[in-house]
Each structure stands twice: as structure tokens, then as C-alpha cells.
Amino acid sequence: MxxxxxxxxxxxEEVRAAYISxxxxxxxxxxxxxxxxxxxxxxxxxxxxxxxWSVIYSSDFEDLGKDVLLKTLRQYSKGDVDRNVNxxxxxxxxxxxxxxxxxxxxxxxxAAKPEAKAKRKPRKMKQHLPDPCVEQVEQYLKQWDELxxxxxxxxxxxxxxxxxxxxxxxxxxxxxxxxxLNDFYSxxxxxxxxxAKHIVAIDIDERLKAGDVxxxxxxxxxSGNKRNYYSFATKYCSHHQxxxxxxYDSYVDKVLCYYQKRDEFFTFNALDxxxxxxxxxxxxxxxxxxxxxDYNLKEIDKYIWLLGKEYFQKNYY
Numbered sequence: 001m002x003x004x005x006x007x008x009x010x011x012x013e014e015v016r017a018a019y020i021s022x023x024x025x026x027x028x029x030x031x032x033x034x035x036x037x038x039x040x041x042x043x044x045x046x047x048x049x050x051x052x053w054s055v056i057y058s059s060d061f062e063d064l065g066k067d068v069l070l071k072t073l074r075q076y077s078k079g080d081v082d083r084n085v086n087x088x089x090x091x092x093x094x095x096x097x098x099x100x101x102x103x104x105x106x107x108x109x110x111a112a113k114p115e116a117k118a119k120r121k122p123r124k125m126k127q128h129l130p131d132p133c134v135e136q137v138e139q140y141l142k143q144w145d146e147l148x149x150x151x152x153x154x155x156x157x158x159x160x161x162x163x164x165x166x167x168x169x170x171x172x173x174x175x176x177x178x179x180x181l182n183d184f185y186s187x188x189x190x191x192x193x194x195x196a197k198h199i200v201a202i203d204i205d206e207r208l209k210a211g212d213v214x215x216x217x218x219x220x221x222x223s224g225n226k227r228n229y230y231s232f233a234t235k236y237c238s239h240h241q242x243x244x245x246x247x248y249d250s251y252v253d254k255v256l257c258y259y260q261k262r263d264e265f266f267t268f269n270a271l272d273x274x275x276x277x278x279x280x281x282x283x284x285x286x287x288x289x290x291x292x293x294d295y296n297l298k299e300i301d302k303y304i305w306l307l308g309k310e311y312f313q314k315n316y317y
Contacts, residue, residue, distance in 0.1 A: 007099070008053050011293065012044060016243070022098045024209070031162045037243060038296070040091040045294055046072050056096060065092055078145070129258055129311055132290035140303045153184055161239045167205055174199050181239065187232035195229070198222030199236070208237060211244035216276040230274060242298040246283050248273065251308025252301070256282060265289035 007015070016037055023033045044052035051068065058064045069088050073081040130136055145151060160180060165173035175196040182189045189195055199219060207215045220233035230248060237245035253273050259265055266285035272278045280297075287293060287300055295303070 008049065012041060012049075012296075016041060019095060019098050022101060023094070030166050030209075034162055034241075035087075036091045036094050039088050040095040042088055042091075043068060043072060045296070045299075046076050049294070056092065056099070061092075061096070062089075065089055127258065127311060129255070129262075129307065132259070132286070132292065134292065134294070136307075137292060137295055137299065137303045140306045141299060143306060144302045157181065157184065157239055166240075168199055168203075168208075169205070171196060171200050177239075178236070181235055182232065185232070185235055187229065187235065189229060189232060195222060195232075208240045211241060213245070213277045213280055216245070230276075234276065238298075238301075242301075243296050246280055246297040247301050247305075248276070248279055249305055249308075251312060252304050254312045255304045255308040256286060259286065263289070 019040065020033065020037050023036055028036075041052070043055060047068075055061065055065050055068055066085060066089060069085045069092075070081060073079075073084060073088070077084065157180065160177060165177055168174050168177075175192060178189065178192045178196045178199070181187065182192055199222065202218055202222070204215055204219070216230070216233045216237055219236060220228055220230045222229075231250075234245060234248040238247045253270070256273060257270055260268060266282055266289065268278065268282050272282065283297065283300065286304075287295065287297075292300065
């Protein structure tokens with residue numbers, strides 16, 4: 001078992017990647033794995049890395065963990081705190097078992113983050129968007145939680161993708177997911193059956209679990225016509241594995257291009273955003289440049305999308 005000091009030297013992504021690999025060897029349902037890889041790190045994301053590790057390594061783990069979780073949930077959650085705290089404690093216990101396992105001995109280091117340029121004086125822009133920071137992210141995530149239609153729509157999709165139809169082997173299951181996603185997001189797939197048939201044919205489940213970003217490219221041109229369903233493909237993968245597959249959207253495109261032009265947070269052109277592997281690297285560079293590493297890619301998705309919707313909606317059509 002590694003020491004607390006050694007474990008704290010790793011990033012959230014590195015620890016999470018090793019934890020997910022461990023969970024996949026424990027015979028758990030995929031829905032449980034998807035929940036645990038997020039909820040186990042709730043304190044890290046909402047409070048701090050140091051507090052998370054202090055709780056995990058505490059000799060009074062059960063009492064301290066529950067106390068800290070209750071205070072955090074009361075601050076950030078609108079649900080039944082007394083009931084929900086038990087669920088979060090379950091996933092913290094899973095994580096402590098992981099630390100005691102061989103899986104925690106060799107945590108793989110994720111690819112080095114693109115080196116960000118030194119911050120400089122921003123260019124003057126016609127449109128003025130606020131500087132990305134923790135306060136801005138928290139503001140937009142709170143706004144997302146308060147938008148009932150978006151929140152309930154996402155809850156419905158989570159139930160469909162995680163509980164009712166988690167796999168992609170049965171054409172009826174896939175057809176249901178493609179149709180619902182197409183309707184909720186208006187992805188303009190006019191014939192959903194060819195797309196659903198294609199997804200079943202290319203056998204995507206293991207590639208989804210592995211976070212294989214090349215899968216997006218294999219899905220996006222599979223509907224049997226010349227149209228490119230890139231945005232749909234990112235959404236379909238993301239709703240299976242939201243922490244591994246960020247969503248491409250026109251609002252996200254506009255926001256990333258805006259900050260690249262204003263702050264030069266990373267070197268890319270607009271066409272790079274249509275290459276999914278490159279798109280994910282750009283998004284990670286954005287998160288790193290502005291010091292937002294405590295937020296996962298799903299949370300960054302929500303933040304950037306709402307920011308883009310607020311500032312670019314007038315020009316959207």
C-alpha cells in the first residue's frame with residue numbers, strides 16, 4: 001500500500017483511472033461503477049484534495065467521513081442529505097478497499113498535459129466573456145442544477161443509458177437510445193435505424209469502457225449516407241462514459257475558439273475541434289491553463305455549454 005504522501009502526488013485523473021480499473025475487476029454492475037467513479041471523489045471535487053485524503057486516511061474514517069460529507073452535502077446538494085450520505089460513504093469504502101489492493105501499487109501516469117503558454121495580456125475582443133475560474137464554473141454548475149428541464153432530461157438519459165439499456169448489442173436497445181438522444185438534442189438524424197444498426201455492427205461496448213476516443217470517428221459516419229454526425233457520436237459515447245468522452249457542440253466550439261484567440265491557451269485551429277482526439281486534448285489544455293483540474297470533463301462540458309449558450313445564442317442560427 002502506498003503512503004499518503006505518494007498517493008497525493010497523483011492527479012485526480014490518474015487516481016480515478018486506476019480506481020476504475022480496480023472496480024471493473026470486482027464483478028460490479030456498470031451502473032455501480034459509473035456512480036462510484038464519480039461519487040468516491042465528491043469531497044475532492046467539492047471541497048479539496050487535502051480534505052479528501054485526510055478523510056480517507058483518518059483512523060476515525062467512519063465518523064469523520066460521515067460528518068464531512070453531511071456538511072458538504074448540506075452546502076452543495078438539494079436532495080435528502082441524511083439519506084444520500086450513506087451512498088457516498090459506500091463509495092468511499094470502496095475506494096479504501098482499492099487502496100489496500102494491488103491495483104493501487106502501480107498507478108499509471110496519464111499522458112503529460114500540453115504545456116500551456118505563459119499567461120499574457122488578453123487581446124481585445126468585440127465580445128467579452130468572463131475569465132474562466134473556479135467561481136465561474138461553480139456559478140454555471142449551480143445554474144445547470146436549477147434548470148429543471150435540462151436536469152430532468154439528463155436524469156432520463158442517465159436512466160436509459162446506465163440502467164435500462166447499458167449495452168449496445170440488441171438493436172431494439174440501441175434504436176431506443178439513438179432515437180431518444182436524437183430527439184432530446186436535435187442532432188438531425190432523419191433515419192435513426194441505419195445509425196442504430198451500424199452501432200450494433202461495430203461492437204462498441206468494450207471500446208467505450210476503455211475510453212477509446214477513436215470510437216467517435218467510427219460512429220459519426222455510420223448512418224448510411226454522406227452526412228457527418230460528429231456531434232451525435234460524441235453525445236452517444238458521452239452518455240455511456242461521461243468522464244471519458246466530452247461532448248462536442250457548436251457552443252463549445254465557439255467558446256474554445258474565443259479563448260484561444262483571446263488568451264492563446266493552446267495552439268489549434270477551428271478544424272482541430274472536429275478531430276475528436278485533438279478536441280479532447282484541447283479541452284484538457286483549457287482546463288489546465290485556467291486551473292480547473294478539480295472538475296471532471298462532464299462538469300467542464302456543462303460549464304462551457306451554458307457559457308456559450310449565454311454569450312453566443314444570438315448568432316447561433
